[in-house]
Amino acid sequence: MTGKLSALKYGVAGICGAALLYLLIAGIFTTSGTELYKPQTVSDAAPEQERAQIIAQGVTTALEQELDGFLGWMVNDLCFVPNIIDNHTSYQRGVIYATRPASDMLAKTVARIGERDTIDSRLADATSRYFTYGENVWGFWFIYDCEGKYRAGIRNWHAWADSVGTSGRNAGIYNVKSDDVYNIIKYCAHMTDFALGLLNDTDMGHFKADNNIYFAKGVAVVAGNVLRALAAVDNQVSARGGAENLTEALKRFDYIEEFDPLYVFAGGNAVGDAMLPNHVAALARHLDVCNNRLNDMLASMEK
Numbered sequence: 001m002t003g004k005l006s007a008l009k010y011g012v013a014g015i016c017g018a019a020l021l022y023l024l025i026a027g028i029f030t031t032s033g034t035e036l037y038k039p040q041t042v043s044d045a046a047p048e049q050e051r052a053q054i055i056a057q058g059v060t061t062a063l064e065q066e067l068d069g070f071l072g073w074m075v076n077d078l079c080f081v082p083n084i085i086d087n088h089t090s091y092q093r094g095v096i097y098a099t100r101p102a103s104d105m106l107a108k109t110v111a112r113i114g115e116r117d118t119i120d121s122r123l124a125d126a127t128s129r130y131f132t133y134g135e136n137v138w139g140f141w142f143i144y145d146c147e148g149k150y151r152a153g154i155r156n157w158h159a160w161a162d163s164v165g166t167s168g169r170n171a172g173i174y175n176v177k178s179d180d181v182y183n184i185i186k187y188c189a190h191m192t193d194f195a196l197g198l199l200n201d202t203d204m205g206h207f208k209a210d211n212n213i214y215f216a217k218g219v220a221v222v223a224g225n226v227l228r229a230l231a232a233v234d235n236q237v238s239a240r241g242g243a244e245n246l247t248e249a250l251k252r253f254d255y256i257e258e259f260d261p262l263y264v265f266a267g268g269n270a271v272g273d274a275m276l277p278n279h280v281a282a283l284a285r286h287l288d289v290c291n292n293r294l295n296d297m298l299a300s301m302e303k
Helices: 002-029 048-067 086-109 121-130 146-163 178-198 206-233 236-241 243-258 279-302
Strands: none
Touching: 048 086, 048 146, 048 206, 086 121, 086 146, 086 178, 086 206, 121 146, 178 206, 178 236, 178 279, 206 236, 206 243, 206 279, 236 243, 236 279, 243 279
């Protein structure tokens, strides 16, 4: 009996030690951000398949990079990891939050002829079956986890893009109209407006501030990728929305993606310390400028 208790204690100690080691590795080696997605602008003669591939990358790049990262998707990890390494998991939650409406919007615009045309079944599945899966679902073997579902959605987007311009039965459709450009930019504006709203709480303390900052950053990263992809494949974005507006909006998206302080301070808020840096206000300023530029683009397109 004594031997069994000793083995149990060693087993529990081993599990706790492994969990602590994982937390240390996660805290030291993970960063809340992705490599900037900056597709090359295509010429007017570029094939539709190339344009579709850029759009698909715009929707999925941020999510795919998180899944392929050093420790992968951390939101569904065990041992209270999401609650302890909360900056990175908040960022990942923001990424999937913004990917869902991006997938829905683009599947209904760039991938069909008109509003009455059928949505490509691969993109419908990506939007309604795979990306909607709960971000904290953990599974193995025959139990589906969110990581597997998200990867399936990403594969569907790439399968659609690769099929555009082919002659097969499942050939995809690529069709971007003026209204589509407007609606996609409107999605980007809604996402930046939502992210800005997360930072406008004057009662945020330091611990809540970092979660909101990284969630907002994850949302903005996806919106920025979508805007870059759209601008790369369609010159209407710059011509109708204004080259200066586009340039400034993209520059602010770059700043947001690079924003990663060692420690987040909520200085200047009601529960913060006015003597400390105000990282909430710093990120909010970039989001506000970005949102204003996107709305200016929409206003220009309405004329």
